[in-house]
Amino acid sequence: MGSFTPKSFAPLDPQSFSDESKAVVDFIAEYYRNIEKYPVRSKVQPGYLSEKLPDTAPFYPESLEDILKDVSESILPGLTHWQSPNFFAYFQANASTAGFIGEMLCSGFNVVGFNWISSPAATELESIVMDWMGKMLKLPSSFLFSGTGGGVLQGSTTEAVICTLAAARDKALETLGGSDNIKKLVVYTSDQTHFTVQKSAKLIGITKSNFRVITTSFSTKFALSPENLRAAIEEDIKAGLVPLYLCGTVGTTACGAVDPIKELGKIAREYKMWFHVDAAYAGSACICPEFRPYLDGVELADSISLNSQKWFLTNMDCCCMWLKQPKFLIDSLSCTSEYLRNSASESNSVIDYTDWQIAVGRRFKALKLWIVIRKHGLTNLIDHIRSDVDMAKRFEELVAEDHNFEIVVPRKFALVCFRMKPEIESDGSKLNRKLLDAVNSSGRAFMTHGVVGGTFYIRAAIGATMTEEHHVDDLWKLIKEKAQEHQDS
């Protein structure tokens, strides 16, 4: 080891780029081959890594071999293995070869596509692939560039919600005249809506007192009730407030519930609210004809988003959003700056996606969505969804057939919400927490939990890319084994 002269320092030399990248491809392939050997949920204790790594950066360069050795010995034990076929927690985050390849090209080209001229292909491919995706979902042409709307890739649902909330806010304040009126604007959600809407509303200045959380219940399978929504709106209007934004969900995080999009859409139109459909999880499933009805009424929405990073094989991060009137987003988010001025933008003949999002710079994420779609084709993508749903169906049946267990919320997609039946209802939470902890501590599977209507339950989110039928069967065996151990103890 010694000092290197600048001349020999070539951080992007094509030959060593190729050699070293291939070594890392081998490393990752080997990781996938062995992934079932690791405990799914990491077993490390807080602070484990600071005991393994130095507390200052090295002065001299280190070899790739040494770095990969540390990845194996220090990083892998601290991973919770989202790509394990035994990962059933949260919602899956589908990696795939196609998504990975797309990420490689994105990172390899490493263009910063803030505006059209900074890399025309990045903008144009994104517009094209958003139309492809929109057509696969049978979105009305009012959401497509080939119609009167358009789509954009965001990094997350939060960003999609913040951008649309800001657009709705600024549009409303323009009408009402004066920013003081922000205290009149009200956002409507259900108690099943993802918390990110509340986070977003707070961020753009909607206070908690103007954020409505409509209670749902078992009676509507935790869907937002249009009647209750209308009642809340009417009450607010009587109090001098102004309905601003409604978020409906297709596939809630807790239990996969679906809000009645058409009914909500009608109410949104009636009260002139911005209506956003959050289909983060289940939107991907709507490429299948049998699930598309859940999106019926989307023609009444102003915007819709789905996370293709969850169930659509595109690796982190990728959130598709379509808008009927991108103009309002641009009005709210556009800031001109001399250094970005160029004749293409000034001709108004191109899209500058930086005006459709929060950050200025943006990665060329469209590549991976494009490659995922092409490499699998609609037919295999539909099979991919159906195969996960079939496995979930099978798991649900196994649970339902066992008299010690019960389904808590009926399954719609590939999320199964179940629990062990308690002898006394008040023991239900403790019993199932213990069972869940026993399963997760085994390292053989990882699930998370939910609470709806006061009932604690276990969530089995089926759909990790490598999950096959036998993994689901093993999960059920593991659950029964841990339940038995509990009963024996």
Place this chain on the structure above:
Amino acid sequence: MGSFTPKSFAPLDPQSFSDESKAVVDFIAEYYRNIEKYPVRSKVQPGYLSEKLPDTAPFYPESLEDILKDVSESILPGLTHWQSPNFFAYFQANASTAGFIGEMLCSGFNVVGFNWISSPAATELESIVMDWMGKMLKLPSSFLFSGTGGGVLQGSTTEAVICTLAAARDKALETLGGSDNIKKLVVYTSDQTHFTVQKSAKLIGITKSNFRVITTSFSTKFALSPENLRAAIEEDIKAGLVPLYLCGTVGTTACGAVDPIKELGKIAREYKMWFHVDAAYAGSACICPEFRPYLDGVELADSISLNSQKWFLTNMDCCCMWLKQPKFLIDSLSCTSEYLRNSASESNSVIDYTDWQIAVGRRFKALKLWIVIRKHGLTNLIDHIRSDVDMAKRFEELVAEDHNFEIVVPRKFALVCFRMKPEIESDGSKLNRKLLDAVNSSGRAFMTHGVVGGTFYIRAAIGATMTEEHHVDDLWKLIKEKAQEHQDS
């Protein structure tokens, strides 16, 4: 071609993952080898890609060969080649083998590190590497986890600014009592501050009338004048307003100016404002002792951010931010949700980075920063910065020696701001726009422009990863050639 049964559909099969990923590595390595053959700034016309690609997604899968053929034939012509050694536009976006490898591991593991338990290594490596980086920059321990603060990776400066602005806002509103007081809060910047601060302020509800843009001039080399800042603050206080947030810049976008951080910090402390230091571009250079003085006074700041995706070889996207009191960020951004609850988080012994940022999910970006630092070591990273600065110095000298040209703002880092001298001052803008257009249209280099104090100039941002001395010499030859053509015409 035909329909595939679900059984044969394995989107993450390790063997084909390995084979196909290596083919793409070869493709990218070949791209780097040939990168100088492409026009740096794309020559396509708006709409070029929709003529090459179908307007709906394929039903059947397509081969990787076909996809890569289309990347070559349809995508590459539409790229503006940020990795070309002849790219001198905007600021560089440094790709490197180390950064690419980090991105591969991030994408391969594809963990969603919102909280500690969802992948402890993601959180812990980020904390460790942020301390490494902070120490390399000689940040005071009040910004480090080993001290009393802490660091986090954001996706962009905009996100860093939004998060700190929201934290400052919510802290101030807590003190003032009531969200109505937002109309009293004032944000201070200079006319050289990146427009993203204005975008961010608008997003979190600070109206334009409460956003101060202090004019700078040639006399301060476009640095924010403490006197003018103080005058603006005093005027606002007299008007009953409350100073909220001050952004100082180390290396502005237009001309690489540096605000007097210490003087601004003193004023910020005096008026109890949140002081953020935006070192997006030049922060990376401050690992060199000769540039570190530009950060003097950072101990008076509340937060500082730099984009390692620009000049620190980490590929898109990676924005380092350190805070003295992460608590305020967490207070503003944290939202609890049942599905994320876990015993590690509840023990308060771990960091849940989702509460430090806008989005819920997050990529394992710390891997690439860690690998970049280890693979090069501090010594080579310093050489990397110095080599770019030396090339810029050389280019500046070439310009300054030519009586037809002049330096518009003295160079501090590796950005050279120059122009061709007009015979009549009023022709300066037209003359240099024409020259810049001639250079960019040649396809042999790409630069962008700036305007300060009413003067239009050309920006040569030197520092693309593969740029070597002869590229800078060629750039100068090209500029002189185009200037000569103009004079001859």
